[in-house]
Amino acid sequence: MKEFQLIEHYFRNKGQKRRDVELSIGDDCALVNPAENKSIAISCDTLVENVHFLADIPAHALGYKSLAVNLSDLAAMGAEPAWFTLAITLPSVEPEWLERFSDGLFEIAEYYGIALIGGDTTRGPRCISITINGQVIKGSALTRGGACNGDWIYVTGTLGDSALGLDILRGAKIVNTEDKEYLINRHYYPTPRVLAGQALRNLATSAIDLSDGLVSDIQHVLKASKVGAIIDVSQIPLSASIKANLSREEALSYALTGGEDYELLFTVPESQRGAIDTALIHAGVKFVKIGQICAGDKLKLVDDGEPFVPVSRGFEHF
């Protein structure tokens, strides 16, 4: 089966149709017509087998997750998803695998109204690279650089579930049967906070998505905004599943240093707290205040007023 036939069959004429796509897969380039008065937000994420995903990941989950992690970058800018390209490298053409992969990919693509407009299919070690395009009204994109002294720090959802899910898959952790599926699903099927990100525009002063873990990712905000932060670990949102299976200390370690939650961390001035409550409740997303921006350039973790150091989880996430 030749490259273009493969693209044709599994990816062409599938998924979302958009009126702003003038020409889709099948020519040298796709042609899209952006809305006037909008900037285009562009991001690129690559997933490599045995580096970013286990070799036995279900194809449906890989298709879904490949796009979800890219959508999460758009969410962190407050952008509306529009178009994406897919570069997929596979050791061989396996029709069943491709069918399930494309089902997972288009499931999330349709949910967020984003169109696949091009890509490249090549033979080689398994690797998925997506470049995503979103639109955002000029001047209203969220960045990492706007956090100010005194702003409150929030996160969406719950933290640590994905990293615990990965450890279950790797056989490094054993949990109750009733929690196992939920935790593995949080690893395979992260929820990009696209609507929440859009709701935060003109309200939040900065935003980032949590891909490497809170302690690591917040540093990007602190560096870009030239500020410090205090996080109260007793406020970190933990799921019932993580609490049911781990000690508090261990759960906090996953929540603070585990990766791939794809929740949003954002900062809000006191004057906008009421507006944020209204906006995010409207977006149907849970969120909680976990700390405050301060002067300096350091991150300080506290627990009930005392300094806090997360316990090591023994080995690092990927």
Added chain:
Amino acid sequence: MKEFQLIEHYFRNKGQKRRDVELSIGDDCALVNPAENKSIAISCDTLVENVHFLADIPAHALGYKSLAVNLSDLAAMGAEPAWFTLAITLPSVEPEWLERFSDGLFEIAEYYGIALIGGDTTRGPRCISITINGQVIKGSALTRGGACNGDWIYVTGTLGDSALGLDILRGAKIVNTEDKEYLINRHYYPTPRVLAGQALRNLATSAIDLSDGLVSDIQHVLKASKVGAIIDVSQIPLSASIKANLSREEALSYALTGGEDYELLFTVPESQRGAIDTALIHAGVKFVKIGQICAGDKLKLVDDGEPFVPVSRGFEHF
């Protein structure tokens, strides 16, 4: 060395600055502001080690070529290069290799005024995936679908040099010392016909870049345009280097079925032939008429009026 430090050092703050780039590498997304009244042309090409390039390709050539093949897709649409993202997967961080790779990449990026705005650096088997963005006035992009019965078929440059260069590198062919460097360079450093493509807008009825070989690539035009074609192989442009080292039959085989020339093939109605001459001479590109579009859906090769069948080159390009 961590992923972002690697990006920081070799790719950030390098190359072309553009006023339409509001936010470049360093946040969750880049932000760009497209010109009004323009469509965005988007394409994606992946190069995998031992599939699209030999393991011993010089890093500078790989950097250059990775972007050149993507620029060639923009050229085939008549689009002006604007921005690109780079997903690079490497087995290890080798500073010297990265230095030379980024030199090659930015050399061609600066020449064409295109800005690197984001990407992802991951560990794994060597693989380069670029997604490129260009701009083109709405309604003026060249596609594969507009060729009409009676249109003349042209190609730029000379054909077959890159495939012969590859065979020299693989040890499958031996040529004169004086031609060897030229042929290898045509393989390593293809010239995307960006200015020529722009000059063809509103004149050519269809265009495509020659990446897989003339006989293979022209089929996409015939299929998209629902036409047939007659190519006179005696008109195929051959370099002095290919003619000095191969029999006519063998040279034509490379020219017709060899890949990676990255020249443009385009179709022109009789009424625009004079205008095309003027436009392409202005763009400084050599070009020659090699055939004509006809009714039907077949490609017919003729040599001095007689049917022509290219000789097999023994083994296929990659």
